[in-house]
Amino acid sequence: MNHFLAREDFPHLLSALTQAGYGCVGPQIRQGAIVFDHLHSVTQLPQGWQDEQQPAHYRLQQTDSPYWFNWSNGASAIKPYTFAPQENLWTVQRDQSGRLRFQATLPQPQKTAIIGVRACDLAALALQDQHFLHGKHVDPYYQARRESLLLIGVNCTHAAATCFCVSTGDGPDIRQPYDLLLSEIAAGFLLSSGSTAGATLAAQLPLTPASDAQQHTAQQRMQAATQQQRHLPAKPPLFAHLDHPHWQTVGARCLACGNCTSVCPTCFCHQAVEIPDLDGDTSRHERRWDSCFQPGHSYIHGWQIRSNATDYYRQWLTHKLAGWHEQFGRSGCTGCGRCISWCPAGIDLTAEVEQLV
Template sequence: MTKVDGAMATITVDGLEALLQAIQARGYRAVGPTMQNQAIVYDDIESIDDLPRGWTDEQDGGCYRLLRRSDDALFGYSVGPQSWKKYLHAPKLRLWTAERHGDDISLASEAQPEDRLAFIGVRACEIRAIEIQDRTLISDLYADPHYKALRERALIVAVNCGKAGGTCFCVSMQAGPRVKRDFDIALTELLDDGEHLFLVETGSDEGRALIAQIPHRAASNRAIEAAEAVIERTASSMGREMRSDDLNQLLMSNLEHPRWDEVATRCLTCANCTLVCPTCFCTSVEDVSDLSGERAERWRRWDSCFTMDFSYIHGGSVRASAKSRYRQWMTHKLATWIDQFGSSGCVGCGRCITWCPVGIDITEEVRAIRGHDASAEEPR
């Protein structure tokens, strides 16, 4: 376990409640895991009573359900259908409004958001996903002003995973389960010997100031060792695995592999995988106007490379087949993303597997292509 500032602390469940209250007292809007519609989703929270105490999730390809735990863990699940992208890179955003006033037209850009968001319970794979979104949306020549405004003011309270989901493979993508950087506060939930504690690490001045406000005590060696054991146990129990060191070469050398045809017979091109993915960033814009023609608006909304219109140009869609659209998504996520941004676009959260209606498994597709790699065959 990496020590921050040479020290660690522990807090109780009451201490976590005090931390939430301190966060809100500093003007943050706290967002965290809640139970809604038989799933764990992110929403506004006021206290620890809003957290999914005593619940966990069971996940597999095309399968998700909640189950009762035998303890009162507050973060005893893996990840649900939503990611923090929902808050930083909104599914739908008005960009500007135009109004006609006689012969004059006024144009007003959408004001930048002023929310100070505090994300509670962010996993290591999700922090990696936010890093990737940062690289895409604010670290290049052109920055998304709405994303930037929210991201710069966001507070991250991370949680080291105590449970690997059935579709998780973050270890394969070097994205978890341990939180290593880019957090303000990191927690590890401990439920041994009848105690319910959280080991606390701080990663910023804001995080240190918050912990200084609440009851805490120096962490014992026993607590640090227990937290280390939690993370090691999670890392050794991943539901999936995928070799990732050669994906760019593997996939780009097999663009005509027969597996693309096979997966196309199962893929519904429903776009679920891109909507639940924490790093997909594709959008489209649409203009709307009222019936009088006096007011018009331009909106940006999430889009997907699985939709027919996404690659439409004059004359038709460039990627008209399910085969070409699935291949575009998977090769971009795992291969050409590396060319563009210097890393894979996948963090191993497993959402695309869990929330695919037909249970298509990206790790299995890679395994099938690797099993008959055309580029590795000797030329005749």
């Protein structure tokens, strides 16, 4: 990182993004959690706030520090900005002759700059790209949103107790493609560009060369790797242990609420829903997020393949940590730990894997 942006000059970045036609999204506090939302001013950023996370535990606490990004991660990753939680895919209308006419309803998203993206979430985005963009059939709905994004990453400075991105190889320092990359110190940010769009924006900012002292300070603040205590094997042999009695133990604790799949930055299960209008001539076809913890997820021709929490959890964990290797060449977990923090039963997938293998 060769450039430095003073904290008082950070509004110049928001102005440059706005002038370039981007709507800004950044971390903010909503209902006791840090989430991404529309950002209009630096005063909306969570200055001084830190997170405390444990299994089934997420709390924020206010400090008097000047830092805006002194937290590990929030409840939501950036997945909703590419894979929409609910969207209309097409409409169908019956004409006067009785024929059905289908019309795709592709999104027209505004250009959006997301500020504060973490390494684990960029790794998750790469997996989503692999599924929606790099397969045999490109998803045009995902593609439209993905191409509208400009990603501004911020390196993590500390890890939550639930983080384990080091063991998955996805963090905590950012290596995935980004447009701009920031490392926060008290006086401001070390900055580097990773794309043509990022370099164009950087050229509009009041940057100065980063001093050796500033670079050293930024490096010293990046302690997230040494703070992580949890670990996940690269490819646990879960398919060889499908009858392990521990599945019943964890199934007895699981509430099948689907929180883990909702906060997971890589899950992409969805369902199709038909919404007919009252006139009987028009209907909308929607795609909505779904979860393998929902009873209807495995319903096929009058038979439900998985019907209890033990089956749901086994399906989720084996697919995420083992089956994805066959599909994508790697695990579907990027070590963000959200599923641990936001599980109301405090189920910890790293601990469950230890028991299973």
